[in-house]
Amino acid sequence: GAGNWTGTLVNALIAHCGTSLSGIGGVRRPGIVHRLDKETSGVMVAAKNDVAHRHLSDQFADHGRSGPLERAYQAVVWGRPRQLKGTIDAPLGRGNDRTKRAVKREDADDAREAITHYTVVERYMETEAATSLASLVECHLETGRTHQIRVHMAHIGNPLIGDPEYGAAFRTKANLLPEKARAVVNGFYRQALHAFMLQFEHPTSGETMHFEAPPPADMEKLINALRGMDEAGTP
Secondary structure, eight states: OTTOOSSSHHHHHHHHHTTOSOOTTTTTSTTBOSOOOTTOEEOOOBOSSHHHHHHHHHHHHHTTSSSSOEEEEEEEEESOOSSSEEEEEOOEEEOSSTTOEEEOOTTSTTOBOOEEEEEEEEEESOOTTSOOSEEEEEEEESSOOTTHHHHHHHHTTOOBTTOTTTSGGGGGGGGGSOHHHHHHHHTOOSOOEEEEEEEEEOTTTOOEEEEEOOOOHHHHHHHHHHHTTOSOOOO
16 A cells, blocks of 8 residues: 555565566556455465456456355454345445445445445354344455455444454453453454455456465464353354
8 A cells, every 4th residue: 555665465476486476556556466454364376477466356356256265364352243244235435534444325426336245153152132242254245345354344334353443342241351361352352353364266267266274373363262251162
């Protein structure tokens, strides 16, 4: 993104691959086919030649409607969605701050279709009223808008733990957690979002390629801390 000149994926790719990357993205985005939000962990694909770049870009533009492309994320959210499985169909556009996104009316000038399918995988500290302090949610994207999962989950009242942009108002909920879990949550300084699975068609062989990335240490620590609060780990 603008203003980020060091410590980026592009820097790492250039250091590793030199000038062999696809040049379609220009000098600022060589080989880049898709993006993850800053501070979001997970698996990505980059193109080393222009043929692969065009083929992969077409798949991402199609959002898997006519091919095997699929993207799945793990998110740790505050509370628990009312439905354990559902679809969030809410157009997104620019918010008041140009770096943020917001749910928009369909007839808004900058509204763009955004669809997220989610499933609650685990619930933490569930009450008799069928509410939870936090949940682990698996999200599958039907579209790929900027900050889509983060905005959509906040839109239904379940922002991501650690999200500085869309979940700041929920930080005080950490005070309801047991001491050990509270310390881990308060020390989690990014949105709890991990792109754990990516599937696409190989640009030349046509083979379906499937990749998964385990959660990084900080996300695993967060999930284990929440799991440790009680024994109600699964719906």
